[in-house]
Amino acid sequence: MRPLFHPSIEDVTVEAILHALSDPVRVAIYGQIAGAACPQICSNFVNISEKAIPKSTLSQHFKALRESGLIRGERQGVEMRNTSRCAEIDKRFPGLIAAIIRAHNIQSAQKARNGTKRKGAGRKAGNK
Amino acid sequence: MRPLFHPSIEDVTVEAILHALSDPVRVAIYGQIAGAACPQICSNFVNISEKAIPKSTLSQHFKALRESGLIRGERQGVEMRNTSRCAEIDKRFPGLIAAIIRAHNIQSAQKARNGTKRKGAGRKAGNK
DNA sequence: TTCATTAGTTCTGAAAATATGAACTATTGA
C-alpha cells in the first residue's frame, strides 16, 4: 500500500477542485470536513447520502478530494484523519472555496424549502 | 432537430455549474463568452485549445454549458449566438462565477510565468 | 505469537460518461 499522495499547493488546479466538488457526495464530505473543528474519519461518511456508500467508493471519493488538493489525510493508528486544506487554497485562489460553499448552502436551503412546499419540483421539465 | 433546452434559473445547480467548468476547454469557452461584449458563435472556438476541436465535440461542450445554465444559445440564421447567463446566476449564487473566473485567471497567469521560466514544471511529481 | 477486528486501499469487471467520425438538419444565397 503506497503512501497517500498530496499535491503541493502550486500544483493544485481550479479544474481539479471544481471537478472534485461537482459530485454531490464529495461536496457533502468536503463541507463537513471544512466546517469541523477536528479531523474527520472516513467511515463517518458512510451515511452522508440517502443510501449507504460502499467503502470502496468512499475510498475513491477521498482519493479524489486528496489529489485535487482539497483535503489532507493522515493515518492515525487504524484510521484516517482528514483535514481541509482551505487556508492554503484560499491563499492561492482567494474566495474560491468560500463562494462554492456559500452557493451550496443557498442551494440546500432552497431544496429544503421546496421539499416541504411543492413536491416533485425541480425536474428537467418539458424536455422529452 | 429539437429546440435547444435551457433550464430555468431555479433549476440551475451548483454541481452542474462546477462540472461544466471543470473541463479546461469549457472554462475557456465560457470565459470568452462571459467576457465578450457581443454574442459569440460556436465555430469561433474550434481553435481555443492547442489542437483543433472536432465540431461534434464542440457541440457537446456547448450543450453542457447550456444545460448547466451557464450560457444561452439562440439560433440566428445559419449560426448560433451564445451569451452568458452570469447576471441571472449571480443573483441566485452571488459571487460564485466571479470567484471561479478570478481563480482561473490567477492560474493562467501563473502558468504563463512558469512556462517561460522553468520548463516541465507542474507535473504530478514523486508519484510513481 | 497468533488470531480477530477495524479501517481503509487496491483490484477487477460492469455501468455510465465522453470524444469523435460520419451522417443528418436547417438556413442562406447563388
Place this chain on the structure above:
DNA sequence: TCAATAGTTCATATTTTCAGAACTAATGAA
C-alpha cells in the same frame, strides 16, 4: 434546385466511475 455553412445527432471507441471481493496495515486480545 443546388451548394455552402453551421451546427446537431447517431454510432461506437475510449475513458471514467462504481462497487463487490480480496488485500493490507494497525491494534488489541488470548
